[in-house]
């Protein structure tokens with residue numbers, strides 16, 4: 419599939435998803451308002467990954483592939499000067515409506531992560547969740563480095579494909595919220611090579627080893643205990659990060 423076909427099908431898929439969501443959100447703008455904690459705690463990697471950005475007050479921050487725009491709003495509420503982009507006009511419309519419902523001001527732009535319409539060194543921080551695994555990583559990494567100022571930092575949370583059993587389950591088992599585009603694929607250790615070439619100081623941290631059971635069980639006492647157990651296990655045996663569900667990549671420029 420050519421790069422243009424891939425972008426077109428990503429755009430169609432996400433515009434379609436955004437149209438389905440629009441029925442819920444646009445007829446009830448109360449549902450666009452939210453507390454930071456509701457988003458920071460919706461997955462276990464979000465809060466620690468977000469903390470990795472440090473204090474963003476007054477910084478120029480890019481929300482990369484902003485989708486529904488919840489991170490965009492949280493960044494703006496923390497005093498960042500936020501620019502947010504996405505390939506999908508439908509998701510951008512939802513993100514704009516969410517920013518407005520939550521009373522924050524943000525620059526929204528429709529753009530492709532592999533060809534960013536920003537000058538060199540435009541941002542102090544870049545945030546992205548579940549987006550790099552949709553892109554050509556070599557092109558995305560070069561653009562990312564270009565728009566980050568020297569000394570700047572990017573943090574991305576991405577589905578991780580280092581666990582063969584989990585890959586089998588992702589491919590074969592039905593579970594809620596499983597919609598995927600044809601081209602996205604959880605990042606495997608070897609996919610990180612082009613990122614590491616451009617960001618040699620890249621650091622990686624895995625989340626949800628046993629606690630990935632959360633994906634099918636409602637969070638409760640069992641999942642919380644497994645999360646605590648995971649944290650201890652991953653500290654003692656860092657090599658197990660390879661088998662986690664998600665990975666947080668920290669990319670210092």
Ligand SMILES: C[S@@+](CC[C@H](N)C(=O)[O-])C[C@H]1O[C@@H](n2cnc3c(N)ncnc32)[C@H](O)[C@@H]1O
Nearest residue numbers: 432483484485504505506530531547548549552
């Ligand atoms: C799984 S969603 C994640 C959205 C959001 N970051 C979040 O936390 O929910 C992936 C997003 O990446 C966007 N996307 C896919 N390919 C892209 C590209 N080449 N450039 C910019 N955005 C892209 C999609 O439109 C979609 O909004």
